[in-house]
Amino acid sequence: MKALSIRNLTKTYGNGFTALHGIDLEVEDGDFFALLGPNGAGKSTAIGIICSLINLSAGTVRVFGHDLVRHSEKVKQCIGMVPQEINFNQFETVQNIVLNQAGYYGIAYKEALVRAEKCLKQMHLWDQRHTVSRRLSGGMKRRVMIARALVHNPRLLILDEPTAGVDIEIRRSMWQLMREVNEQGTTIILTTHYLEEAESLCRNIAIIDKGTIIKHSKMSDLLAQIKVNHFILDLADRLAQPPVVEGYDIVQLDSQTLQVGIPGEKGFNQLFLELTRQGISVTSMKNKSNRLESLFLDLVGG
Amino acid sequence: MRYRIALLTIVTKEVRRFMRIWPQTMLPPAITTALYFLIFGTLMGQRIGDISGASYMDYIVPGIILMSVISHSYANVVSSFYSTKFQRHIEELLVSPVPNWVILAGYVSGGVCRGLLVGTVVIGISLLFTTISVNHLGLSCLVFLLTAILFALAGFINAVFADSFDDISIIPNFILTPLTYLGGVFYSVDMLPELWQKISLANPILYIVNSFRYGLIGVTDIDITVALTMIISFIVALIIFSLYLLKKGVGIKQ
Numbered sequence: 001m002k003a004l005s006i007r008n009l010t011k012t013y014g015n016g017f018t019a020l021h022g023i024d025l026e027v028e029d030g031d032f033f034a035l036l037g038p039n040g041a042g043k044s045t046a047i048g049i050i051c052s053l054i055n056l057s058a059g060t061v062r063v064f065g066h067d068l069v070r071h072s073e074k075v076k077q078c079i080g081m082v083p084q085e086i087n088f089n090q091f092e093t094v095q096n097i098v099l100n101q102a103g104y105y106g107i108a109y110k111e112a113l114v115r116a117e118k119c120l121k122q123m124h125l126w127d128q129r130h131t132v133s134r135r136l137s138g139g140m141k142r143r144v145m146i147a148r149a150l151v152h153n154p155r156l157l158i159l160d161e162p163t164a165g166v167d168i169e170i171r172r173s174m175w176q177l178m179r180e181v182n183e184q185g186t187t188i189i190l191t192t193h194y195l196e197e198a199e200s201l202c203r204n205i206a207i208i209d210k211g212t213i214i215k216h217s218k219m220s221d222l223l224a225q226i227k228v229n230h231f232i233l234d235l236a237d238r239l240a241q242p243p244v245v246e247g248y249d250i251v252q253l254d255s256q257t258l259q260v261g262i263p264g265e266k267g268f269n270q271l272f273l274e275l276t277r278q279g280i281s282v283t284s285m286k287n288k289s290n291r292l293e294s295l296f297l298d299l300v301g302g
Numbered sequence: 303m304r305y306r307i308a309l310l311t312i313v314t315k316e317v318r319r320f321m322r323i324w325p326q327t328m329l330p331p332a333i334t335t336a337l338y339f340l341i342f343g344t345l346m347g348q349r350i351g352d353i354s355g356a357s358y359m360d361y362i363v364p365g366i367i368l369m370s371v372i373s374h375s376y377a378n379v380v381s382s383f384y385s386t387k388f389q390r391h392i393e394e395l396l397v398s399p400v401p402n403w404v405i406l407a408g409y410v411s412g413g414v415c416r417g418l419l420v421g422t423v424v425i426g427i428s429l430l431f432t433t434i435s436v437n438h439l440g441l442s443c444l445v446f447l448l449t450a451i452l453f454a455l456a457g458f459i460n461a462v463f464a465d466s467f468d469d470i471s472i473i474p475n476f477i478l479t480p481l482t483y484l485g486g487v488f489y490s491v492d493m494l495p496e497l498w499q500k501i502s503l504a505n506p507i508l509y510i511v512n513s514f515r516y517g518l519i520g521v522t523d524i525d526i527t528v529a530l531t532m533i534i535s536f537i538v539a540l541i542i543f544s545l546y547l548l549k550k551g552v553g554i555k556q
Contacts (some may be wrong), residue, residue: 076397088394101394106303
């Protein structure tokens with residue numbers, strides 16, 4: 001059974017703006033799925049509709065076989081939602097936020113206490129359970145929202161930019177938490193602007209732009225389409241000018257650093273053979289997009 | 303069972319909210335009504351004399367009690383539900399399998415609890431100034447409860463339409479307070495010119511105050527059956543309208 005099946009979903013707002021132009025989307029049970037797109041592409045609208053925060057204009061949404069319009073309560077039972085912005089009562093304690101959510105799902109208080117303890121411990125928030133939530137750090141607030149979304153054991157967890165604006169250390173720890181939740185059988189749909197995050201976590205991906213799905217495939221298939229990978233090479237000795245290696249795009253960033261574009265079909269061997277032949281010794285190599293993050297984690301000891 | 307737990311969760315949350323800020327919710331009505339009783343009842347009342355056979359103090363007690371119930375049941379729901387919208391934790395409810403009637407019942411119950419609690423505090427204050435004779439206990443309790451329900455519903459509708467904090471104070475300041483003062487709390491409509499008597503009949507608070515006054519001291523300007531019918535009709539109309547707004551997602555869904 002599909003965790004999520006969307007057919008011809010359309011949303012036109014009251015001001016006449018059409019945010020979704022009849023999109024189709026399917027997510028398998030147990031998947032870790034990325035829904036990516038630029039700002040204003042329609043990601044949040046699609047997620048808002050799935051989570052009953054926005055009314056759909058046309059089309060159908062089915063969650064584990066339940067139709068969103070005809071059986072909305074069954075759909076809601078299946079879904080846990082972690083929104084982009086903090087949306088809990090910041091005057092409530094952490095534990096009460098989770099307990100209230102359990103209550104909305106009809107979970108009796110004694111059972112809710114047990115579940116809240118489990119979720120808060122999983123999110124490393126148990127020690128903060130009596131803290132008024134406005135006193136928490138940004139990362140803790142995000143984890144409160146995940147704990148809240150998990151308290152009714154949803155089969156489908158929707159994370160709308162859960163790591164937006166948090167530092168790299170917290171982001172990494174949240175990735176680990178999300179992996180654990182997925183490994184326990186919960187299907188996850190993730191929207192994010194951090195492509196590295198989607199690449200690291202997700203097995204399948206859809207890309208939405210201007211209200212239309214422009215790509216819907218396996219992550220590995222998509223990555224295979226990347227023509228050129230960019231790497232940063234640190235050199236042992238200073239260079240006066242960048243080396244020339246046929247078939248590779250090499251830019252000198254400073255006297256001991258090169259940025260190299262490596263075409264997918266060429267690989268590394270020929271590059272290193274040629275650099276060695278020219279007497280250039282490479283001491284380390286990093287993926288260009290991860291360089292600053294790795295440096296930051298090294299500095300903070302994360 | 304599931305709905306009962308959801309309802310209890312909302313009500314508990316609401317009661318906890320206004321009890322947490324009791325100096326703002328419980329203390330002011332006690333002080334304000336004590337001043338009303340002192341100034342209007344004790345000092346001026348002695349000069350005004352009796353109205354319809356009741357002392358002026360006894361005459362104004364029912365209206366002042368209901369003024370507190372009206373303003374606090376209304377204020378609780380309008381401020382709480384609007385804050386819920388403003389801070390976006392309404393989304394906690396919208397993503398949950400909570401039917402609209404449970405959301406409405408939960409918030410209205412919270413407003414009713416605060417209205418009745420404040421009303422009870424005001425009754426306690428009034429006992430410092432006079433003795434309250436109860437002519438019809440059942441009717442008094444019924445009107446006490448229906449008043450809280452009616453204005454909690456009105457507060458809910460105000461909150462649904464409100465787009466700013468200004469919007470949640472406009473109705474109480476410019477409509478509710480004048481209607482309350484012109485609803486026969488401090489005078490009998492028989493004392494007004496004939497035209498104003500007729501205009502006053504369009505004021506729902508007139509029916510409420512007179513029903514409650516009849517329940518307590520047995521004095522009324524209005525037929526009680528008509529008054530109760532009006533109050534219940536207003537409540538039913540507001541419930542239907544509120545559920546319609548929730549179903550359409552007015553003010554809470556796009």
